[in-house]
Amino acid sequence: MELxxxxxxxxxxxxxxxxxxxxxxxxxxxxxxxxxxxVLAGTFSFIMSAAVVMAVLDAGISVEMPFIQKIQWIKIAxxxxxxxxxxxxxxxxxxxxVSLVALLVEIYSIGYMxxxxxxxxxxxxxxxxxxxxxxxxxxxNFLQMYVFWELVGLCSYLLIGFYYYRISAREAAKKAFITxxxxxxxxxxxxxxxxxxxxxxxxxELRHILPVYIAANGTGLLTIIGILLFIGPIGKSGQFPLHxxxxxxxxxxxxxxxxxxxxxxxxxxVYLVARSYFLFAQLPELLHLIxxxxxxxxxxxxxxxxxxxxxxxxxxYSTISQLGYMMMALGVGSLTASMFHLLTHAFFKSLLFxxxxxxxxxxxxxxxxxxxxxxxxxxxxVFVTMTIGVLAISGLPPFAGFFSKDEILAAAAAVSMPxxxxxxxxxxxxxxxxxxxxxxxxxxxxxxxxxxxxxxxMQIPLAVLSILAAFAGAAGYVxxxxxxxxxxxxxxxxxxxxxxxISTALSVAAIALAWHIYVSKKYLSxxxxxxxxxxYTVSFNKxxxxxxxxxxxxxxxxxxxxxxxxxxxxxxDGIVNTMAALTVYCSRIFSKLQTGQIQxxxxxxxxxxIILLVYTIVFFTKINELAAGGGF
Amino acid sequence: xxxxxxxxLILSALLFCIGLYGILVKRNLFAILMCIEIMxxxxxxxxxxxxxxxxxxxxxxxxxxxxxxxxxxxxVAVGLAIIFKIYHDFKTVNIDKINxxxx
Numbered sequence: 001m002e003l004x005x006x007x008x009x010x011x012x013x014x015x016x017x018x019x020x021x022x023x024x025x026x027x028x029x030x031x032x033x034x035x036x037x038x039v040l041a042g043t044f045s046f047i048m049s050a051a052v053v054m055a056v057l058d059a060g061i062s063v064e065m066p067f068i069q070k071i072q073w074i075k076i077a078x079x080x081x082x083x084x085x086x087x088x089x090x091x092x093x094x095x096x097x098v099s100l101v102a103l104l105v106e107i108y109s110i111g112y113m114x115x116x117x118x119x120x121x122x123x124x125x126x127x128x129x130x131x132x133x134x135x136x137x138x139x140x141n142f143l144q145m146y147v148f149w150e151l152v153g154l155c156s157y158l159l160i161g162f163y164y165y166r167i168s169a170r171e172a173a174k175k176a177f178i179t180x181x182x183x184x185x186x187x188x189x190x191x192x193x194x195x196x197x198x199x200x201x202x203x204x205e206l207r208h209i210l211p212v213y214i215a216a217n218g219t220g221l222l223t224i225i226g227i228l229l230f231i232g233p234i235g236k237s238g239q240f241p242l243h244x245x246x247x248x249x250x251x252x253x254x255x256x257x258x259x260x261x262x263x264x265x266x267x268x269x270v271y272l273v274a275r276s277y278f279l280f281a282q283l284p285e286l287l288h289l290i291x292x293x294x295x296x297x298x299x300x301x302x303x304x305x306x307x308x309x310x311x312x313x314x315x316x317y318s319t320i321s322q323l324g325y326m327m328m329a330l331g332v333g334s335l336t337a338s339m340f341h342l343l344t345h346a347f348f349k350s351l352l353f354x355x356x357x358x359x360x361x362x363x364x365x366x367x368x369x370x371x372x373x374x375x376x377x378x379x380x381x382v383f384v385t386m387t388i389g390v391l392a393i394s395g396l397p398p399f400a401g402f403f404s405k406d407e408i409l410a411a412a413a414a415v416s417m418p419x420x421x422x423x424x425x426x427x428x429x430x431x432x433x434x435x436x437x438x439x440x441x442x443x444x445x446x447x448x449x450x451x452x453x454x455x456x457x458m459q460i461p462l463a464v465l466s467i468l469a470a471f472a473g474a475a476g477y478v479x480x481x482x483x484x485x486x487x488x489x490x491x492x493x494x495x496x497x498x499x500x501x502i503s504t505a506l507s508v509a510a511i512a513l514a515w516h517i518y519v520s521k522k523y524l525s526x527x528x529x530x531x532x533x534x535x536y537t538v539s540f541n542k543x544x545x546x547x548x549x550x551x552x553x554x555x556x557x558x559x560x561x562x563x564x565x566x567x568x569x570x571x572x573d574g575i576v577n578t579m580a581a582l583t584v585y586c587s588r589i590f591s592k593l594q595t596g597q598i599q600x601x602x603x604x605x606x607x608x609x610i611i612l613l614v615y616t617i618v619f620f621t622k623i624n625e626l627a628a629g630g631g632f
Numbered sequence: 633x634x635x636x637x638x639x640x641l642i643l644s645a646l647l648f649c650i651g652l653y654g655i656l657v658k659r660n661l662f663a664i665l666m667c668i669e670i671m672x673x674x675x676x677x678x679x680x681x682x683x684x685x686x687x688x689x690x691x692x693x694x695x696x697x698x699x700x701x702x703x704x705x706x707x708v709a710v711g712l713a714i715i716f717k718i719y720h721d722f723k724t725v726n727i728d729k730i731n732x733x734x735x
Binding site: 594 | 652655656657727728730731732733734
């Protein structure tokens with residue numbers, strides 16, 4: 001059974017891909033059927049992934065001894081590229097997370113997308129996305145990963161722009177695609193450099209070559225390659241300064257935000273760094289940079305999230321912040337903590353997004369949290385599940401976020417105190433803004449008399465995810481996640497009681513503060529906002545990063561455009577037009593020679609013959625003279 | 633008077649020049665065609681003359697001349713056909729009038 005699952009792991013991405021083709025080509029108009037096919041394919045992927053995880057646990061596959069199956073894909077000019085399946089604890093974990101969240105989101109979408117004209121299209125795209133994401137997880141080399149990396153980017157584009165008849169959705173889709181493209185370009189150059197320097201992009205081969213290379217040549221060039229590779233994750237995982245696309249990506253439907261822009265695609269960058277950790281671990285300076293960038297992103301995004309008003313935008317900034325945490329964990333050398341947080345975050349963040357989608361769905365797509373209010377009694381299930389999600393992300397025991405976030409903070413504290421302090425402050429802010437969201441939406445004055453009922457298709461995934469958000473952390477902690485997903489030696493699992501106590505106390509304090517501000521109104525939020533004046537404005541306007549980019553674009557791109565326009569119009573076109581005019585002028589002169597009179601031609605012809613004749617005679621006479629004179 | 637190679641070549645050169653003169657000054661297409669024939673015959677005389685005055689004469693020059701005459705006959709046929717066609721289209725054989733290829 002184990003061997004069967006491993007040997008057929010290539011079916012995991014292939015079946016959703018087949019579902020995409022079948023739905024896209026034949027059943028786009030059959031709404032129920034397309035959803036059925038997508039869910040069926042998702043179920044298959046999930047069951048296979050679960051079987052793969054079982055197989056990994058049973059067959060003793062470790063990070064050092066992965067299961068690999070590959071076939072040759074391209075062979076050009078002495079370069080071999082293969083595609084295949086690489087199963088180790090890391091990819092097995094990702095497989096099960098992605099396929100599970102994808103399946104739950106598909107089930108949720110049956111209810112959420114009901115009545116939408118693009119129903120079939122939606123399920124086709126979602127299937128394509130899960131196929132690409134699963135393919136990315138099992139990649140055996142950088143090139144395969146890059147192919148699927150681009151595919152998930154494409155799906156993200158398609159799904160952000162799902163409501164393409166809205167201008168904002170179109171703009172957001174373009175923004176996401178172009179911004180991540182900047183990162184992808186760095187990644188591509190990094191991969192090409194790897195191919196040039198090492199002659200291979202295969203993970204396992206590189207893992208063996210690298211120590212030898214570093215012993216011989218040092219890490220100078222490798223650091224540059226590492227930075228280039230890391231630019232890809234900066235774009236994809238929404239790290240500062242390329243995070244701007246992620247909040248706008250919320251133009252897509254809520255399930256898309258949950259699946260792609262919270263649980264799976266945006267963690268592809270984190271996964272890439274983790275997958276190539278054998279490279280990054282050799283470069284301490286780069287790891288330092290990653291840690292600080294992650295910490296900064298986490299803090300920065302959290303400080304924006306505090307003042308936002310749109311429910312999905314808050315969650316988007318929260319996602320950026322949590323991705324920053326994962327990067328920071330990788331930077332401080334704890335792959336286990338990062339992956340553990342990835343796992344728990346996938347559950348509680350997709351839960352929060354799906355809950356937000358359910359709330360918005362119930363009150364006519366209202367996005368502003370201050371226009372919701374008092375939904376506690378009307379949507380009890382959504383309320384309970386959202387509460388679990390908020391408690392999980394706030395890091396309160398015994399929910400999932402507590403274990404993973406604490407592991408990150410402990411890892412950070414072991415390396416650098418400033419990083420730990422930033423992480424802890426961010427955790428405080430996280431708890432505050434999530435509690436704010438919860439209190440504003442579910443407490444307070446009721447603003448909506450009639451609330452649409454949440455369908456069962458939407459309730460079931462919420463319930464399942466809330467169970468996972470509640471218990472996945474503890475299960476991973478007890479079940480020895482760290483012995484399994486790790487880099488190098490397994491780190492001993494020890495709970496730092498002191499650190500855990502501090503962060504729990506801070507989270508409780510943050511939630512209490514939010515309660516006082518937003519529920520009991522002891523301190524009024526408007527007055528605080530006024531007092532904080534400048535800081536509030538800056539945070540509310542997202543540090544004016546978008547405006548800054550707009551100015552940058554106007555100066556550079558428009559400026560270059562104007563120069564190019566001038567060059568094109570006057571220099572390039574000028575040369576071409578001059579050439580054409582010259583040709584016309586010359587031909588006008590030479591066409592005068594064409595009299596059309598045959599006799600003129602004959603006369604000219606004979607003149608030529610005579611000239612040739614004279615020349616020949618003179619020439620031969622000279623030769624004869626020379627010959628006679630003994631010149632030769 | 634002794635007739636040697638020089639005298640024959642002078643004759644053929646004269647014929648050739650007469651033909652060339654005709655081509656350059658005549659306006660009638662038929663006349664031009666006839667002048668071309670004269671030039672061809674000048675060449676034919678050369679063939680025969682060179683062969684005759686060889687140290688060991690064979691008949692190769694004459695044979696070549698026969699060929700040349702045959703080809704000339706064919707050429708005249710084609711030339712006449714072209715002239716008839718031109719006359720059919722332009723209603724004239726005056727070469728000054730036929731200058732449609734003027735640039």
